[in-house]
Amino acid sequence: MKRFIADIKKYYKYAVYSAKAELKSEVASSYLSWLWWILDPLLFMMVYAFVSAVVFNASEKYFLAFVFVGISCWDFFNRTVKQSVKLVSANSHIVSKVYLPKFILIFVKIGNNGFKMLISFALVVGMMCLYRVPLSWNMLYFFPIMVVLILVTFAFSVWLLHFGVFVEDLSNLINAFLRLVFYLSGIFYSISSRVPEPYQSLLLMFNPVALIMEDLRRTCLYGELPHRKILLAWAVVGIVLSVLGIRTIYKSENSYVKVI
Amino acid sequence: MENYAIEVKDLKIRYKTIQKMSIKKSLLSLKKSKVDIFEAVKGVSFQVKQGEIIGITGKNGSGKSTLLRAVAGIFAADEGSIDLHGHTVSLLSIGVGFQKKLTGRENVYLSGMLLGFSEEQIQQHMKEIIEFSELGSFIDKPVRTYSSGMYSKLAFSITAILETEIMLIDEVLSVGDSKFKKKSYKKMKQLISNCNRTVIIVSHSSDTLRQLCSRVIWLHDGLIKMDGTPDEVLPQYEEFMS
Numbered sequence: 001m002k003r004f005i006a007d008i009k010k011y012y013k014y015a016v017y018s019a020k021a022e023l024k025s026e027v028a029s030s031y032l033s034w035l036w037w038i039l040d041p042l043l044f045m046m047v048y049a050f051v052s053a054v055v056f057n058a059s060e061k062y063f064l065a066f067v068f069v070g071i072s073c074w075d076f077f078n079r080t081v082k083q084s085v086k087l088v089s090a091n092s093h094i095v096s097k098v099y100l101p102k103f104i105l106i107f108v109k110i111g112n113n114g115f116k117m118l119i120s121f122a123l124v125v126g127m128m129c130l131y132r133v134p135l136s137w138n139m140l141y142f143f144p145i146m147v148v149l150i151l152v153t154f155a156f157s158v159w160l161l162h163f164g165v166f167v168e169d170l171s172n173l174i175n176a177f178l179r180l181v182f183y184l185s186g187i188f189y190s191i192s193s194r195v196p197e198p199y200q201s202l203l204l205m206f207n208p209v210a211l212i213m214e215d216l217r218r219t220c221l222y223g224e225l226p227h228r229k230i231l232l233a234w235a236v237v238g239i240v241l242s243v244l245g246i247r248t249i250y251k252s253e254n255s256y257v258k259v260i
Numbered sequence: 261m262e263n264y265a266i267e268v269k270d271l272k273i274r275y276k277t278i279q280k281m282s283i284k285k286s287l288l289s290l291k292k293s294k295v296d297i298f299e300a301v302k303g304v305s306f307q308v309k310q311g312e313i314i315g316i317t318g319k320n321g322s323g324k325s326t327l328l329r330a331v332a333g334i335f336a337a338d339e340g341s342i343d344l345h346g347h348t349v350s351l352l353s354i355g356v357g358f359q360k361k362l363t364g365r366e367n368v369y370l371s372g373m374l375l376g377f378s379e380e381q382i383q384q385h386m387k388e389i390i391e392f393s394e395l396g397s398f399i400d401k402p403v404r405t406y407s408s409g410m411y412s413k414l415a416f417s418i419t420a421i422l423e424t425e426i427m428l429i430d431e432v433l434s435v436g437d438s439k440f441k442k443k444s445y446k447k448m449k450q451l452i453s454n455c456n457r458t459v460i461i462v463s464h465s466s467d468t469l470r471q472l473c474s475r476v477i478w479l480h481d482g483l484i485k486m487d488g489t490p491d492e493v494l495p496q497y498e499e500f501m502s
Binding site for chain 2 (some may be wrong): 010011013014017018021022024026028093094095096097098099100102254255257258
């Protein structure tokens with residue numbers, strides 16, 4: 001644990017700079033450059049909004065903002081988790097040249113994807129203004145919920161980073177699994193009003209992404225209280241998984257280079 | 261009591277051939293997963309004094325690069341120990357890891373930070389690095405537009421100018437045109453005169469080793485075959501190889 005903190009101090013700046021540089025390089029060569037950070041979620045929102053509003057006839061209050069909250073969270077979780085499976089081999093040029101605590105690479109991704117999420121949440125705020133969503137103190141729950149989201153994402157990523165080194169086709173499996181989670185997370189429908197009862201609680205309890213989305217919408221859009229107990233439980237799970245995962249990485253990260 | 265910068269004791273490094281497995285394979289062969297063990301370094305011990313320039317030579321596959329990577333901290337020793345006495349270390353080898361889409365300047369920052377320097381320190385040395393690497397205006401162009409020579413020149417300049425206390429060099433002095441080669445030799449010589457800097461050079465070229473090193477270690481099949489001054493070791497090595 002001490003080592004973890006020391007390493008974070010030592011490599012924190014690298015992670016920040018690297019995340020920034022990555023963001024820059026992603027847009028440097030494209031025509032519309034940073035506009036993509038806004039366009040990307042916006043376009044997807046339009047697709048989902050069309051499918052759910054026109055095809056499935058869904059109608060939630062503040063529908064566009066509703067969908068957008070879902071997409072922002074989902075993109076963050078999905079991208080970070082997906083990338084971490086291949087993270088070590090994707091960075092083999094660094095990993096085989098210099099020692100770097102491997103979870104720092106996850107921080108880089110979290111920084112990168114987190115920044116994009118921030119932009120899409122800024123768009124959500126804009127929409128909320130347009131919809132004239134009434135303000136409420138419960139909106140402050142946004143911050144603890146975000147913490148839970150980052151914790152849970154980090155916890156999953158650490159383990160996938162570890163196994164992704166040794167199991168070559170893990171990414172195929174994860175992609176399929178993430179697709180399933182995508183449909184079970186209620187990105188463009190509301191779990192609490194559309195899914196019948198035993199499944200509803202089960203989904204909200206065991207699918208952290210669904211829970212976080214649902215609670216973000218409750219607190220920020222509708223001014224209600226989140227599922228505080230389950231959120232807290234997931235925060236604890238996230239911390240425990242992260243600690244165990246970081247230990248495993250420390251123990252075996254030296255053999256990563258020998259495998260790739 | 262000598263002042264050692266690097267102490268390596270009975271170092272053994274094994275590559276367990278834990279090859280990447282597919283899920284199907286690991287399900288089918290859960291129990292009989294035989295592990296092939298290949299020992300690349302089989303018990304090597306040596307000490308390097310502070311300020312010494314050491315050459316390591318040997319034929320392909322004799323464990324030179326593995327040894328170097330272990331000293332750099334990329335591999336853990338399977339047995340034995342490596343003690344750097346808290347010195348900072350950097351490994352320089354062909355095709356150093358740059359991010360191709362980023363500019364040279366950004367890559368200097370990233371590499372420098374990975375070596376443990378602060379942003380300000382790198383900023384101070386930036387001009388020197390650009391000058392030494394002879395890149396000129398290319399420093400602000402993406403690295404993917406570089407020629408291979410420019411690539412290695414930049415890599416060399418970073419490690420040469422951002423001074424870590426221990427510098428490990430893997431077959432890199434043969435890069436660049438002859439003018440840059442001369443310059444990097446000169447820089448190396450200059451580094452030698454700085455008696456705090458410890459350097460390990462891996463090379464096949466006897467000339468390089470003779471010019472730069474004060475001591476040469478000859479590795480053969482993961483073991484030290486000879487250890488001595490260049491004049492003792494190199495003639496025998498050349499004879500062995502011919």
